[in-house]
Amino acid sequence: MNKIEELIEQLCPNGVVFKDIETLINNKSVSTITPPRKLTKNFYQTIGAIPIIDQGQDFIIGYTDNEEVIIDKGLYVIFGDHTEVFKYVDFPFAQGADGIKIIKTNPSVIVSKFLYYALNSYYIKTGKYTRHFSFLKKTFIPIPPLAIQQEIVSILDKFTTLAVNLKDELQARTRQYEYYRNELFNFEGKEAQWETMGEIGTFIRGRRFVKDDITTEGVPCIHYGEMYTHYKIWAKKAKSFLEPTLAAKLRVAHPGDVVIVAAGETIEDIGNGVAWLGESDIVIHDACFTYSHSLNPKYVSYYLQTNLFRSQIKKYISSGKISSINAPGLSKARIPIPPMEEQERIVGILDKFNTLVNDISVGLPAEIQARRNQYEYYRGKLLDFKSISNG
Template sequence: MSRIDDLIRDVCPNGVPSHPLSEIVEVNRGGGTPARSRDDFWGGNIPWASVGDLSVEGIHIADTRQRITEAGLENSSTNLISRGDVIIAVKIAPGKAMIAGRDMAINQDLRGLTLKDSVLSKFLVYYLQTISVGGSGTIVKGISNKLLMKTKIPVPPLEVQDEIVRILDNFSALTAELEAELEAELEARRAQYEYYRDALLKPQPSEEMTWVTLDRIAENLDSKRKPITKVKREPGNIPYYGASGVVDYVQDYIFDGDYLLVSEDGANLKLRSTPIAFSVSGRSWVNNHAHVLRFDDVAEQRFVEHYLNATDLAPFISGGAQPKLNKANLNRIPIPWPGTDEVRKVAAALDRMDGLVNNLTSGLPAEIEARRKQYEYYRDRLLSFEEAAA
């Protein structure tokens, strides 16, 4: 940081002036959407950007999810944005900005900015990452072009901008490389975890292995559940659980202790995008979308949790559009049961591996998050200036 600090002191001894965005923009273009009913307007060779296209990694948009034709461009209010222009959102994610990596059209939720020679496109995009441009709206957040253009932007000399961009480009590349390595390591750990989980939880059929149905090792407490409509819930700090986890927080509780909740209905029973079995501890309220199971031993509970999340339960799920795992089918799910001591060993081993892979407060996911926070910290420091006196 000392090099850039010294440079700023040398070339900006009295601080860095700020200007409204309108004063550093040469051309400000709006966008639009060709008529969806016209097939001849869509599927052409012209990239057409929307706010969703600003979610890619990096600061350049190389391509877009949708394309339009020359006819679509000519017969709509959209504009063609030149390569190198800054594309900035005015709706949904106001202030989110990237640089056009090629000529492209934009929709009405974006503006295309050609900057004056006094400001580098990359400098502006990096700076906009550090601030909020505001915006209003309860359903779709947005900011008017007029208000957006009033956003104050610091404008140091080009040599300072260039050095900041150089540092952030290098830092971004290094951070992306480290993240890629960590993501690869995390993926390898996940595969390793799944391999050992399956080896431990899915033994080959044999006469020596004991299998028990779920109702033999757990007490079902579904009869104690009480759904409460949202308008009747009294806010509090007790978690209110549904099929896939915490739905709300309420004032009272039904259960107090360690329990295993299992999704009773919902698309996730088939999609499995989140665990269908999850342990809860302490006071809780559970609605009628999650089964409630109580075990004599927490280690046995964790063993069953791991097993249910690793097993295809399709034979026990009924319903098409509305999948359901009813109580009778839940009770008859067979669980491999090598004995209490072995169950505890397996549960402990899987808990350790699961924590390393999935716990966001430790292990590799936390390391990835720390790298991102580190980058954001130094980016924000580099782009914080002492403003020049008026």
């Protein structure tokens, strides 16, 4: 019998009372507080003494030095009224913009962090962008004795710490990956020929098709939006397909070509590529180019992510609501061409880093997901109490 089971046996063998948040507010077990003032986005700073908390996914959205807006240190559960995001805050902060509820507990009834974990488990998200506090108030949560609440918090905190440590490691590995990627393409003093991409290959723009044209089977295709949401360095299988009659009118990338995205909402979006390593041709969208060449395809794809390449194409990108680059602009970018053996060595090194930081099946992201699943499983088990009437 573990410690929680022993405490339940001693303190609440018949079950615990479940109460909705509205009842807890009415009986003063829970309260909401109003900040001195809310900060709009134009007052957010990138550095400052006071963190700014809003309802977005990012835990801290910015900083301020304005002490007039500070909310004193306490133990708070933050609820995003529109986004349904929960945050636990135990330090002084400022409220950013609108749309959050700042919840405080009566510590003689509810441990603040227990409330945070319980709401994450019992609140059912609607997924709609509307006000949700009325839904939150109807949420029932268990109210076990304080000793049990504290033990549950202690266990779940350990899972959270493990996940945070993994995320920190992932960020460090990602920075290391980016450093080595840039360094491996620095051929100063090494054997490498430099050519423009236009001199050693050809760019062909795809032809237009729309999302409604996409089917679940047929001829494989790449829509430019998928270059941001689905494809990474290389691919052997397509996510989407087109009817053969339509596909016959469009343009394709051949196996070994690199598909390069040529349009996006920001300059940073432009120029990313995916090496197509499938067994057959693949149709490409008109916001993409296929680049045919005689290099290692993944070598080219990795090069497209380097600071060196991106700094070269930046001046050829036309910015606006949608930023874009044309074939002449891409053609002017210079690329180092070492012997094929060296290209393969570089690809081998970067493949290992890429797997570690991006592969959701075997790398750090997979381990983070496994920890998240484990945390959610145990959170559900630990908060699964037998209910008794309010008496």
